[in-house]
Amino acid sequence: MAMFKTIQDIIAFEQRPLTERDLPNNTYEVFTRASTAFPDKIALTFFLQGTDYKKSVTYTHRQLLGKINQTANMFADLGIGATDTVSYLLPNLPQTFFALYGGEAAGIANPINPMLEPDTIAEIMNAAETKLLVTIAPFPKTDLWDKVAAIADDVPTLKMILRVDIANYLGGIKKLVVNFMRRGQGKEKLRARVIDFDKTAVTYPADRLTSGRVIQPDETASYFHTGGTTGIPKLAIHTHMNEVFDASMVTEWLDSGEDMNNYLGLPLFHNYGAIAIGLGAWTIGGSVVMGTPQGFRGEGVVQNLWEILAYYQCTMFSGVPTLFASLLHVPVADNDLSKVKMATSGAAPLPVEVAKQFMQATKIDILEGYGLTEGTSVSTINPLYGEKRIGSIGLRLPYQEMRTAVIESDDFIHFCEPNEVGVVLLRGPNIFPGYRDAFHNKSVFVDAADGGEKWMNTGDMGRQDEQGYFWLTGRIKELIIRGGHNIDPKQIEEKLHEHPAVALAAAVGRPDPRVGELPVAYVQLKPNAQATADELMEFAQANIGERAAIPKKIYILEMLPMTAVGKLYKPALLFEQVEDVLGAELKKVEGIRSFNIQASNDKRLGTVVHVRAEAKEGGDKTAVEQAIKTALGYYSIHADIQMD
Numbered sequence: 001m002a003m004f005k006t007i008q009d010i011i012a013f014e015q016r017p018l019t020e021r022d023l024p025n026n027t028y029e030v031f032t033r034a035s036t037a038f039p040d041k042i043a044l045t046f047f048l049q050g051t052d053y054k055k056s057v058t059y060t061h062r063q064l065l066g067k068i069n070q071t072a073n074m075f076a077d078l079g080i081g082a083t084d085t086v087s088y089l090l091p092n093l094p095q096t097f098f099a100l101y102g103g104e105a106a107g108i109a110n111p112i113n114p115m116l117e118p119d120t121i122a123e124i125m126n127a128a129e130t131k132l133l134v135t136i137a138p139f140p141k142t143d144l145w146d147k148v149a150a151i152a153d154d155v156p157t158l159k160m161i162l163r164v165d166i167a168n169y170l171g172g173i174k175k176l177v178v179n180f181m182r183r184g185q186g187k188e189k190l191r192a193r194v195i196d197f198d199k200t201a202v203t204y205p206a207d208r209l210t211s212g213r214v215i216q217p218d219e220t221a222s223y224f225h226t227g228g229t230t231g232i233p234k235l236a237i238h239t240h241m242n243e244v245f246d247a248s249m250v251t252e253w254l255d256s257g258e259d260m261n262n263y264l265g266l267p268l269f270h271n272y273g274a275i276a277i278g279l280g281a282w283t284i285g286g287s288v289v290m291g292t293p294q295g296f297r298g299e300g301v302v303q304n305l306w307e308i309l310a311y312y313q314c315t316m317f318s319g320v321p322t323l324f325a326s327l328l329h330v331p332v333a334d335n336d337l338s339k340v341k342m343a344t345s346g347a348a349p350l351p352v353e354v355a356k357q358f359m360q361a362t363k364i365d366i367l368e369g370y371g372l373t374e375g376t377s378v379s380t381i382n383p384l385y386g387e388k389r390i391g392s393i394g395l396r397l398p399y400q401e402m403r404t405a406v407i408e409s410d411d412f413i414h415f416c417e418p419n420e421v422g423v424v425l426l427r428g429p430n431i432f433p434g435y436r437d438a439f440h441n442k443s444v445f446v447d448a449a450d451g452g453e454k455w456m457n458t459g460d461m462g463r464q465d466e467q468g469y470f471w472l473t474g475r476i477k478e479l480i481i482r483g484g485h486n487i488d489p490k491q492i493e494e495k496l497h498e499h500p501a502v503a504l505a506a507a508v509g510r511p512d513p514r515v516g517e518l519p520v521a522y523v524q525l526k527p528n529a530q531a532t533a534d535e536l537m538e539f540a541q542a543n544i545g546e547r548a549a550i551p552k553k554i555y556i557l558e559m560l561p562m563t564a565v566g567k568l569y570k571p572a573l574l575f576e577q578v579e580d581v582l583g584a585e586l587k588k589v590e591g592i593r594s595f596n597i598q599a600s601n602d603k604r605l606g607t608v609v610h611v612r613a614e615a616k617e618g619g620d621k622t623a624v625e626q627a628i629k630t631a632l633g634y635y636s637i638h639a640d641i642q643m644d
């Protein structure tokens with residue numbers, strides 16, 4: 001394995017052509033290789049409850065391949081060919097991995113977020129032309145089956161529904177209680193045929209693919225949903241080589257070898273957990289420990305995480321900034337974490353203070369990185385062995401090119417010099433070929449006329465320093481990132497515009513120390529129209545198809561801010577939210593006599609707050625300034641502090 005410390009190490013690694021690295025040709029080959037090399041080594045461990053984490057089921061690499069073979073063979077027998085879509089609407093279960101990689105072995109897999117509303121789920125399935133759906137059977141305190149039953153007949157291509165019964169992981173009286181509680185449920189008459197996933201799959205051969213399919217590297221492996229407004233869901237196409245390359249390079253970067261034992265609490269409808277963590281470990285014969293169907297949200301998981309990592313001797317775990325903020329309140333105590341080499345953070349900016357306090361309390365390094373669905377999963381990571389620059393997203397992956405450039409009206413102008421801010425561009429084996437619906441491909445790829453393939457425009461603004469580290473400074477695409485989950489403001493705004501009293505609507509992110517950002521909306525009413533914020537909130541709750549996107553608060557303004565040419569000026573609304581939230585934090589800091597706070601945009605740093613504060617008479621200015629830095633350090637917003 002490589003030991004990347006600097007950009008020079010990456011360049012040296014690339015002197016050997018990628019074609020000589022002997023990567024698997026497809027995701028299915030990842031499992032056949034691991035089964036051959038490490039047949040009896042544990043590949044996957046799953047426990048159902050965070051409060052009873054020692055009770056688990058395990059699969060060796062041979063058994064995992066067998067389950068993927070059985071699943072793929074079942075799908076093929078049910079009519080799935082290389083270009084047909086298998087969607088899954090599942091929590092974190094072993095069967096979720098079987099459906100994903102068995103689906104890719106038989107056809108094309110399409111993960112769907114179970115937390116979406118039924119209409120949005122139907123839109124995604126129709127966009128993917130889903131032929132077969134895998135979901136769960138009715139189970140207490142879950143509504144997945146109800147969602148499926150409500151929309152199944154609205155998807156004309158859907159022929160078959162396979163149900164996974166979570167009760168099979170229970171035993172004795174618990175299973176009897178569940179069966180009693182759900183009597184009479186799941187009996188709806190649907191056009192699609194409904195059968196049991198596990199009972200059906202076990203009847204198929206586990207030793208081979210009966211279809212005889214030979215999968216080429218450039219064939220489509222999956223459609224991952226990336227958001228977008230309702231009506232035309234954005235489905236990013238991943239090829240088999242996209243997924244194999246990204247998983248392989250991430251694992252190469254982390255330098256864990258076959259002893260890698262990843263703890264997985266991230267959702268499997270997202271590429272971070274499914275590809276970077278799951279497939280990544282299996283490319284080298286490593287192991288994955290997966291806790292609870294709800295992942296990190298499962299009862300008792302975060303509270304017991306240090307015990308879980310110690311018990312299963314995990315070598316790493318991955319999360320989003322909200323997880324690390326929560327873990328600051330969980331003492332390590334006497335748990336032996338000596339096996340844990342690192343934690344990785346992605347999906348949203350990691351606040352500097354959270355990172356510092358976490359590493360100080362646990363002695364575990366956090367490697368912050370960056371990725372997006374269109375880049376398969378990961379594009380940059382801070383080096384395990386080199387300097388970890390907190391606030392930076394790190395160095396680029398080997399064989400993946402990454403630059404910043406000046407782009408005007410979708411036209412390439414020039415590549416940026418070091419520390420010059422521009423649009424982040426990517427190209428390489430992990431970059432997707434485009435969206436399934438060509439409607440979304442406009443402006444995605446940029447021709448730099450540099451003799452190579454086109455670059456993908458990430459929509460993010462950033463800079464690269466002299467040592468090759470990348471720093472994000474803002475977003476062109478105005479996404480709101482809530483707990484690592486991307487929310488397109490348009491899906492909020494378009495629904496609010498449907499209200500008869502609304503003339504204009506604008507959604508922005510409100511800084512939040514726990515989840516990074518929360519959506520809020522500003523509304524301008526039509527002349528002579530009347531509506532209250534509460535009425536608009538009820539409308540939003542009833543019509544926005546993604547619960548996470550429902551605004552936490554709606555503000556009604558007489559006039560939304562506009563530019564000189566009459567264009568809605570969202571930064572003014574964002575700055576208002578930043579000043580409100582961070583101003584409230586400053587009021588809590590002891591020793592401040594008075595302060596002034598103003599938010600603005602900086603080309604290098606993105607949104608910044610300028611704080612001018614005065615210490616109480618006789619107070620220690622240095623101590624007060626440090627207290628301000630600490631208070632504001634829980635937000636991923638640069639603070640410029642001046643003490644009077």
